[in-house]
Amino acid sequence: MSFSLAEREDTIIALATPQGVGAIAVIRLSGKDAIKICNEVFFGKNLEKQDSHTIHFGTIRDGERVIDEVLVSLFVAPKSFTKENVVEISTHGSSYIINQVIRLFVKKGVRLAKPGEFTQRAFLNGQFDLAQAEAVADLIHADSEASHSAALNQMRGGFSSEIQELRAQLIHFASMIELELDFTEEDVEFASRDDLRVLVEKLLSVVEELILSFDLGNVIKNGVPTVIAGKPNAGKSTLLNALLNEEKAIVSEIAGTTRDFIEDEINIGGVIFRFIDTAGLRETTDTIEAIGVTRTQEKMKTASLILYLFDLSDTDLVEINRDINKLENLGVPFLKVANKTDKAKENIINELKIKHPDTIFISAGQKENLEGLKARILELVNLDKFKTGNTVVTNVRHYDSLARTRESLLDVLNGLDQEVTNDFLAMDIRRSLHYLGEITGEITTDDLLANIFSKFCIGK
Ligand SMILES: Nc1nc2c(ncn2[C@@H]2O[C@H](COP(=O)(O)OP(=O)(O)OP(=O)(O)O)[C@@H](O)[C@H]2O)c(=O)[nH]1
Ligand SMILES: [Mg+2]
Secondary structure: OOOOHHHHHOOEEEEOOOOOOOOEEEEEEEOOOHHHHHHHHEEOOOHHHOOOOEEEEEEEEEOOEEEEEEEEEEEOOOOOOOOOOEEEEEEEOOHHHHHHHHHHHHHOOOEEOOOOHHHHHHHHOOOOOHHHHHHHHHHHHOOOHHHHHHHHHHHOOOOHHHHHHHHHHHHHHHHHHHHHHHOHHHOOOOOOHHHHHHHHHHHHHHHHHHHHHHHHHHHHHHOEEEEEEEOOOOOHHHHHHHHHOOOOOOOOOOOOOOOOOEEEEEEEOOEEEEEEEOOOOOOOOOHHHHHHHHHHHHHHHHOOEEEEEEEOOOOOHHHHHHHHHHHHHHOOOEEEEEEOHHHOOHHHHHHHHHHOOOOEEOEOOOOEOHHHHHHHHHHHOOOHHHHOOOOOOOOHHHHHHHHHHHHHHHHHHHHHHOOOOHHHHHHHHHHHHHHHHHHHOOOOOHHHHHHHHOOOOOOO
16 A cells, blocks of 8 residues: 555545444545535535634535534644644434445545545644654554553654654764765864764664663553463462453363463553463473473563462472572562462461562452452562653564664764774764664655554544
8 A cells, every 4th residue: 555646635534433333423534625525515604614623513415415414623724633624524423324424525526545544644744753653553552551651652752852853963963974075185074073972872872772661662562461370270260360350261170271371461550461371380291281381481481470379278388489499590570479378278378478478368269369469560560660751662663773773873883983984984874864764754665654554544
């Protein structure tokens, strides 16, 4: 999918609210003729004579036939989302009415919008940069406070302005150095190498911080992968079900019930956690169960957090110590969760309180102290960084471009160290500029844009 210049001249239309029956539906038009064409089918007022940002009551008619009574909101270019003339028609939310209205406009020469075309026009008309446009999509899909806050921060500018400013300074150096190339005979220096080094180092530290934020960003967007691990029958599936409040995983007193992962998301304190119930860890001769155990071990390595669950009625301290030792070697943060308080022996609880005072005691079966467990989970996943409003990179494309930017900036520094000739230096700077520009959209290709906007839904 790519948009030709002629297509950008079209007036486009799409349903902006979800498909299906609702109280009202909003149909959006954008393009130079949006208001003019709407005026041809709208009865009530002359829309072409109205001010921007006003709402008008009237009917939409196909010839003599009234399709619906509607409200029309007007946004006159450039004061609109797309910076073009925009009309939003609020109709009654029946799919029959929606279809009739859209058909009527198509008959009048309006074209159905492609996915993301409104946002793409907003980007092409300079409403925001590419990183911000992508944040619009993230914002629509944000389903927790944390992902919402990351997307909103980016949509409102996020790292874009900082990157743009540093990029502008780097462009200045690039042109100075290229100017020097024209004066090679005279041995002049328009661009101070020391100043250039300071700037490149500053850029590098910004870029590196953004790269580091990606892990956090990813977690915010996709949920914190949290593996529930432990011996068979520890109560892992029971815990998952209790946290979810539904009977998602099969629970039984047979050891080795769960063979494959079962996962689902839970919102704890505004953060999405992806809980993964796994096959119980033990030596087994059952082939399928053995595969499950291997998979559990793999999953544990990539988790952000492990809930190490053990059965108080059936585990001794020697075993617990051995497991904890293994977990410490794995290097993934973990919580010690003692289950089945309802049938535990007193002495093991007391021993644990002394030897492992950070143990959390729960009864998954009786749904006891799940709130305490949730509070500790939230504490362990340190999300303070995002809460202080720091910019977080959540987008793989940005991460890729940032990683390439870092490489080329390091090349510039290397070049400065080794006093390479100007043309090499200029080349490395240009390369850094290219990758930086890819993030904010100063450098784009049709393919890149098509790829980004095709992921949007129609009407956005
Ligand atoms: N008394 C008591 N029983 C529990 C508790 N939690 C789980 N159980 C029981 O322990 C048994 C095993 O529970 P599961 O949730 O299937 O255990 P699991 O860790 O998923 O076991 P595998 O899938 O075999 O690895 C079941 O009979 C549960 O009802 C609890 O807090 N108290
Ligand atoms: Mg299970």
